[in-house]
Amino acid sequence: MSSYKIFFNMNFFQNFQSFLLIIILLFSFVNCQNIPNPRYAQTSSLIGKRLYFFGGDFTTNANVSIATNEVWYLDLSSSFNTATPPWNKDVGMPIGYKLGTSCVSPIDNSVFLVGGRMYIPNTGNINLGSSPVHVFNSNISLWTTPNIINGYNSSFEKRNQIQPVIDNNGKVYIFGGTNFTGLDSSSFFYYNDMSILDTTSMTWSTLAAFTNAPPPLLTNTATLLPTGIIVYIGGFKNLNGSFMPWPVSMNEIQTFNTKNFVWSAQVAGGASIGSRIAHSAVLTQNGEIIIYGGSIWDDRTISATPYIAKLDTSSWMWSIPDLSLNSPQLCYHSAALYGDYMIIAFGQIPSKSSSSYYALSNNLYILDIKSYTWVTSFNPNQSKALPPTTIQTPSPDNNLKNYLFIGIGIGAGMVLLGVFSVVGFLLYKRKRQNQYPKSIPTPGNTDRI
Known part of the structure; x- marks a missing residue:
């Protein structure tokens, strides 16, 4: 595979990982926020x-x-x-x-x-x-x-x-x-x-x-x-x-x-x-x-x-x-x-x-x-x-805690997933660089990094 194709594939993978991480973090934030606080003396219909x-x-x-x-x-x-x-x-x-x-x-x-x-x-x-x-x-x-x-x-x-x-x-x-x-x-x-x-x-x-x-x-x-x-x-x-x-x-x-x-x-x-x-x-x-x-x-x-x-x-x-x-x-x-x-x-x-x-x-x-x-x-x-x-x-003592733990747990899990994805990408990038070291451009060399 040419170095140009490697660069294109790695760049696409990096952009996809960044997009996925943003979506995960946004989902986690919305999920944690969409729970009403405990309250009393409200009315309902x-x-x-x-x-x-x-x-x-x-x-x-x-x-x-x-x-x-x-x-x-x-x-x-x-x-x-x-x-x-x-x-x-x-x-x-x-x-x-x-x-x-x-x-x-x-x-x-x-x-x-x-x-x-x-x-x-x-x-x-x-x-x-x-x-x-x-x-x-x-x-x-x-x-x-x-x-x-x-x-x-x-x-x-x-x-x-x-x-x-x-x-x-x-x-x-x-x-x-x-x-x-x-x-x-x-x-x-x-x-x-x-x-x-x-x-x-x-x-x-x-x-x-x-x-x-x-x-x-x-x-x-x-x-x-x-x-x-x-x-x-x-x-x-x-x-x-x-x-x-x-x-x-x-x-x-x-x-x-x-x-x-x-x-x-x-x-x-x-x-x-x-x-x-x-x-x-x-x-x-x-x-x-x-x-x-x-x-x-x-x-x-x-x-x-x-x-x-x-x-x-x-x-x-x-x-x-x-x-x-x-x-x-x-x-x-x-x-x-x-x-x-x-x-x-x-x-x-x-x-x-x-x-x-x-x-x-x-x-x-x-x-x-x-x-x-x-x-x-x-x-x-x-x-x-x-x-x-x-x-x-x-348990009544844990009414709010249960909801917070659900939201925080999902949010933490999503963040960890994003972190693991980034770390995995960096390891992948280092491995590819070891396999394909940068070449020194010379006249007539059409490959690009």
Whole structure:
């Protein structure tokens, strides 16, 4: 082989190695970055085949709040393993956000952030002048803030720890909450009014006080049944305007009829379910409300028990599913139902927290509600026929470490591969130079190095 051909081959090989190394390093960087930080008090919404998560607080200091404006979503259109979820980051919100809620319009799939604590993004500074409503168009990843809400009640401006619902006509129903923001404020209030936001006309109305309305509620769940009944479960209640709220018994179920604006109280029976706050609830197709997680009302470091329960809304009877393994412990998390899968993400870990430190999670858990078995594989096309796979619940202390080790491990492996490739090339080059020493050009010699 001529020295010119050797030079050409070696140069091509060197360029290819450099290109490959750049691709490997870029892939490693993107892979390590595309994992959301642990957080709690975020809100979430299912839009088509995407499960969105908005905001949350990712500080572990129990005495400090740092609300993020990040927006993440899971792509549920294809199969994945819970160890490597298909996380995607969308455009951020105009404000940092926590302890509010997101409602998806059934008309155009717009997301309405209602109430909540609003911060200057990623700081501990609360922006008290923010609008109580922000709108997200998921089709074009665009945030807007309504300039005018007709009939808006200004007392709602700082409302948080609420759980609104939205009906098929695009009306958002908001009950209870508090204006307490965690700041050193001389006064704050609990509310038991019912507000309605018509998202089609951006009209706000606050209903007149009901004589039979429940006391102010917060950190409870609200579930809208197909009949138009809103079911409120758990949380705090405030009695007689006292500073200290009290737990709501899980046998004390408040309901509101959105068709005739009538409150009713249901007494639930069945299994004994402990009081709780910061839990989640999803509605199944057969009319059962599955509640998950939470902590006891007066100590966020103690998990509520049992960790999972279901309420039959036709008989108002509680039952406790038989799970083969212990459930992961979470509060202030997110939960959504997609087919037969209950998808649970983020939140605080009560048993690993203290009065000054919050242990946070960014793990993803999936419960097959047909078999009440934790699974590690998500398959959108075979959710009903998916064979149950037991899940080994990771240690809460290692929630973030597991993700970091995966990213760092892949990145380190890719870098080492690139290094070995470069070293291999240098050894190859030295060997070729020994076999083909440089020639001294002479007249008539057409070979080139």
